[in-house]
Amino acid sequence: xxxxxxxxxxxxxxxxxxxxxxxxxxxxxxxxxxxxxxxxxxxxxxxxxxxxxxxxxxxxxxxxxxxxxxxxxxxxxxxxxxxxxxxxxxxxxxxxxxxxxxxxxxxxxxxxxxxxxxxxxxxxxxxxxxxxxxxxxxxxxxxxxxxxxxxxxxxxxxxxxxxxxxxxxxxxxxxxxxxxxxxxxxxxxxxxxxxxxxxxxxxxxxxxxxxxxxxxxxxxxxxxxxxxxxxxxxxxxxxxxxxxxxxxxxxxxxxxxxxxxxxxxxxxxxxxxxxxxxxxxxxxxxxxxxxxxxxxxxxxxxxxxxxxxxxxxxxxxxxxxxxxxxxxxxxxxxxxxxxxxxxxxxxxxxxxxxxxxxxxxxxxxxxxxxxxxxxxxxxxxxxxxxxxxx
Numbered sequence: 001x002x003x004x005x006x007x008x009x010x011x012x013x014x015x016x017x018x019x020x021x022x023x024x025x026x027x028x029x030x031x032x033x034x035x036x037x038x039x040x041x042x043x044x045x046x047x048x049x050x051x052x053x054x055x056x057x058x059x060x061x062x063x064x065x066x067x068x069x070x071x072x073x074x075x076x077x078x079x080x081x082x083x084x085x086x087x088x089x090x091x092x093x094x095x096x097x098x099x100x101x102x103x104x105x106x107x108x109x110x111x112x113x114x115x116x117x118x119x120x121x122x123x124x125x126x127x128x129x130x131x132x133x134x135x136x137x138x139x140x141x142x143x144x145x146x147x148x149x150x151x152x153x154x155x156x157x158x159x160x161x162x163x164x165x166x167x168x169x170x171x172x173x174x175x176x177x178x179x180x181x182x183x184x185x186x187x188x189x190x191x192x193x194x195x196x197x198x199x200x201x202x203x204x205x206x207x208x209x210x211x212x213x214x215x216x217x218x219x220x221x222x223x224x225x226x227x228x229x230x231x232x233x234x235x236x237x238x239x240x241x242x243x244x245x246x247x248x249x250x251x252x253x254x255x256x257x258x259x260x261x262x263x264x265x266x267x268x269x270x271x272x273x274x275x276x277x278x279x280x281x282x283x284x285x286x287x288x289x290x291x292x293x294x295x296x297x298x299x300x301x302x303x304x305x306x307x308x309x310x311x312x313x314x315x316x317x318x319x320x321x322x323x324x325x326x327x328x329x330x331x332x333x334x335x336x337x338x339x340x341x342x343x344x345x346x347x348x349x350x351x352x353x354x355x356x357x358x359x360x361x362x363x364x365x366x367x368x369x370x371x372x373x374x375x376x377x378x379x380x381x382x383x384x385x386x387x388x389x390x
Contacts, residue, residue, distance in 0.1 A: 032131075032143050034157045034230050035124045042234040045153045048242075052152075054303050056236055058269065059262060065270040066094050066263060068278075072101035074201055087198075088205030091291075095298030096263050096282045098275055103197075104190045106277050109254055112187040116311050118177045119159060120228040126176050130159065135353040138162045139172040145241065145357055155304045156240045157228045163188040163315070164222035184224075188315070191252055192222055195317040198250060198281065206291055208330050216290055217249060218323030218345075223316040229260060232304040240302035240310070244357040247349055248284030248316040255280065258310040264299040285348070285363040286319060289340045292327035297363060321346035340366050 067090040073079035090097035119127065132140035133147050139161040144153040162169040166185060174180050199213040206212070214220075229240040240260060255261065261272040261280065272280060288297040304310070319325060326342035343366055352362045 032124060032127070032141075032157050033155060034120050034228050039233045042155075042232065042237050046155055046238045047234075048152055048238055052242070053237060054235075054239060054269075054301070056303065059303075060268050060270045062270060062273075065272050066090070066265075066280075067097040068275065069097050069099050070101050071099045071103070071197070071201075074197065084201055084205050087201050091202060091205065091283055091287075091295040094263070094265060095296040096272070096280065096300070098272070098278045098280050099198075100275065100278050102194055102279055104194055104279075108187055108190050109277065111183045112254065112313060113256055113311060115177055115180050115183045116226045116228075116313060119174060119180065119226065120157065120311075122176060127174075130174055138169060139174075146353060149355065152238075154241055155229060155232050155235075155238050156302070157230075158225050159228075160223065160225040162221065162223050164192060164220060188222065188224065191224075191315045192317075194279070195222070195250055195252060195315070198252075199317075202250075202287070202295075206294065206328070206331070208328055212328060213249065213287075213290065216319070216323065216325070216328075217317075218320035221318040221320055223318065225314050225316070227302070227310075227312045227314070229302065229304045229310040229312075231309055232306055235304045235306050238304065240304045242357050243299045243301045245297040245299055245363060246282060246284040246314075246316065247286070247352040247362065248318050249286040249290075250317040251282045251284055252315045252317065253280040253282070253312060254315075255312040256310060258305060258308050260302050260304065260310045260312065262301050262303060269301070284316075284318075286325050286345065288363065289325050289366070290328055290331075292331035292336060293339045294331060294336075318349075319345040321349070339368060341368055 067086065069083060069086050069090065071083060073083040087097070127141055130139060130141040132142060134140065135146050135148075141157070141159050143157045144150045145156075147153075159174070161173055163184075166188060170181055170185055173184060196214065199217075200210045203210050203212040203214075227240070232238065243264065253261070255274050257274050257276070259271055259273060262269045263272055263282075264270075282300065283295055283297050285297045287295055302310075302312070321344065323345050324342055325345055325348070327338055327340055332338050348362070348366065351365065355362060
């Protein structure tokens with residue numbers, strides 16, 4: 001892998017020089033792209049093969065690319081059924097929707113975006129304290145997706161950490177900027193409350209008990225990431241993140257005003273235009289399993305810009321590792337057979353991180369149809385070997 005020298009303003013003391021050298025040696029040599037370098041052209045390790053590039057001129061641009069749901073109506077008995085139907089329709093047809101009037105104060109979201117930008121504009125040596133290539137580290141700064149698996153790097157740096165239970169994790173979060181933990185803690189509490197309201201609404205839209213999804217997730221887990229996509233000299237050659245689905249139950253995305261999220265719908269990539277003070281909600285793989293395929297976990301990707309950096313902050317709402325995920329019994333009948341085998345979330349999550357971002361391949365590997373194909377292939381191989389032995 002080709003290495004990039006990180007350019008840092010020359011320290012004023014020998015002690016600082018030694019500190020930076022120590023950090024570089026300890027943290028491996030995988031570079032952060034948010035290190036202050038001004039790239040005139042895209043480094044080779046980020047260049048996608050021609051067949052894997054984003055083809056930006058083919059992306060559909062629309063003001064109403066995915067449904068927008070006013071969730072304030074969930075609070076009123078007279079309007080709640082209508083909003084539940086809107087959410088159910090969005091889950092079935094798009095797997096994505098934006099929500100407005102969601103109950104999280106604008107000041108909370110704006111402060112989270114501000115402190116996220118502060119973190120990624122700090123000196124690189126202050127951030128590298130949290131650098132890790134281990135995808136299972138509960139607090140880590142890293143780059144691309146999984147540097148041990150990525151054959152082509154993605155134009156993204158990110159900070160990721162666990163958020164629930166908050167008291168178990170907050171002490172591992174960055175201590176710089178000084179108010180990071182305070183701001184992020186308040187944000188995480190608000191987003192968790194929103195996630196629980198949405199899980200209840202989605203359960204109702206499925207025609208099951210309102211607490212079905214709450215119970216299905218076991219003790220629950222909540223992670224968040226801050227994705228930082230620096231300005232890119234050749235955005236047509238690379239991705240911030242390539243097409244993938246999320247391994248979660250729900251992802252709640254806060255983003256700045258810079259477009260970048262694209263969703264696959266009816267075979268076309270559509271650009272999701274940021275709406276101020278909104279959240280983008282997308283269904284994760286676990287919800288597709290729990291609904292027995294009635295609701296969809298949809299491919300989406302992040303593209304980058306040559307003129308502006310972009311920040312997005314996804315919250316990943318997940319089952320606890322020991323939670324057993326399987327289709328809801330109410331979703332299975334003669335016309336709707338079971339589509340997925342049961343598994344623990346830990347099994348699924350490890351398989352997800354062990355692969356490159358390869359579309360829905362992780363979810364497909366847990367389908368009963370895929371399992372049957374594997375069994376048939378093994379049986380055919382067995383009979384073929386027996387015939388050769390005769």
